[in-house]
Amino acid sequence: MVDMEIKREDILHLADLSDLSLTDEEVESLGKDLQDIIKYISQLDELDTKNVEPTYQVFEMENVWRNDEVVEQEADREALLALSEKSRDNQIEVPKVL
């Protein structure tokens, strides 16, 4: 894994999944950044984790449930809709998707 190489296609694939359009320079620099990050994280591969349970969370909590009761929200519809770039008929307006 240490030698995993981030290719140009990987960056384009990730950008596509996130619906981002990148310039050639951005593809270049993001690729380099991601390569560095993975290289850094890959140091962990040196450790033998064969007998270690995977870590899903760092707090030893479980069964954090709440009651099924409606709580009046402070933020109302108008406040939330105001956060979107455009709204119409009490809905968020987005470019046409299909």
Next chain:
Amino acid sequence: MSKYVPTIGIECHVQLCTKTKLFSEVDNDARGKEPNSCVSPVDYALPGMLPRLNGEAIRFAILAGRAMNCEINALSRFDRKHYFYPDSPKGYQITQFYQPIIGSGYVELPSGTKIRIEHAHLEGDAGKLTHFDGYSLVDLNRVDTPLIEIVSMPDIHSAKDAHDYCKELWRLMCYAGVTYGDLYNGNMRFDVNTSLAPEGSKKLGVRTEVKNLNSFRSVERAVEYEIKRQTKVLDSGEKVVQQTLGWSDTTGKTTPQRSKEVAADYRYMPEPDLPPIHLSAEFIEAESAKLPLMPSDYRERFKSVIAEDIMEALLDYPTLMQKLGEINEQYVKNVSNWFASVLLAEEKSAEYLNDLPSAKDLNELAEMNEKKELSSTATKEVFLRLFDPQMKGRGAKNIAKELGLIQENDLGALEKIVDAVLAKPETQKAQEDFKAGQEKVLGFLVGQVMKESRGKANPSAVSEILRNKLTK
């Protein structure tokens, strides 16, 4: 011509009828409410918002799982399934990919065929998009409505079984009380995978997936269509293309959906914001014990009194079966027949079934019928009145009295009426004729007594008394 064996697997999404959403304390029942009126900053996925798990959804999942004879897993977790689409402000769906709460089990169809369940898991629903010319609108009311996704094994081999499986799932979820089960409003949605393999082949063929069906009939028709279409493709020597299809009830055809060019890549990862669910055996046991009677329980319990076809028709109405469960055992046969013939035949089921008569009234009515205080016609009349909002509060007995339908069974009183009729000059000839052996004039005499009683006498009792008196 070559023969193929169809294999069908079904994924079913069930919206749970909890009061609040899966991860936020917001009203989960958005029926008839304005867009974006049931939302919170958590649903909007504002930075720093923390999802908090609804405990009721866990309990519902246990009930749903037990309804399908499934193992409930002691340990389950949530994961993030990433995709970018305006119906999901988070940019991912919170689901259970690695460790679902519901393990393997099975659903038994009315025919006796068992369909195995691979697993079922909890997840949040997505928002609703409406497309217009040049733009789309987003309503987040449905975001994180709790869903249970039920994944079947590829055990289904005909369109009919696909239909029956979906219908049985719907019944199970309704009887378990975990969903409103309103198919028209998308409370249950089916994704159907169909493939064909040559007879005898051990390998499954290439499958297609028809997404988002919301009626049993659509499931059946879409499968029928896919079997035909794929048979044609294979017979002409071509290959079935693995793809996602849409179904149109209007055209009766499946059509390829515009698919993303790249294969789906959801980059699943554990959801760090939600601690794992760890259920003790005692908790699972205690919650499972709350499972109400299931269709199979009713089939077993009433198999000697309710005919199979009537049973299957009535089973579509959980409230009705629950009501039958409260009826005195000796009256279940009669009451179920009234429901079947009067209600279902009149197709007033929807309005009637929301507000059924009380078990007390139904028992009372059945008892009056059994004691011959009411003729069968009069019984049906009172039965219908029990659904009448103006009448129902008054009780079966009072309604029967008010309508003057109670038959006179008091033998002493009947005898007096009979005597009065026999004393009338116009019945003398008939009496002579009967004594001379003319059986059929008894009907005339019974009729006279009925008239005298203004229709309230029990005809069979009258005929008995007349016979006794005239043959003395």
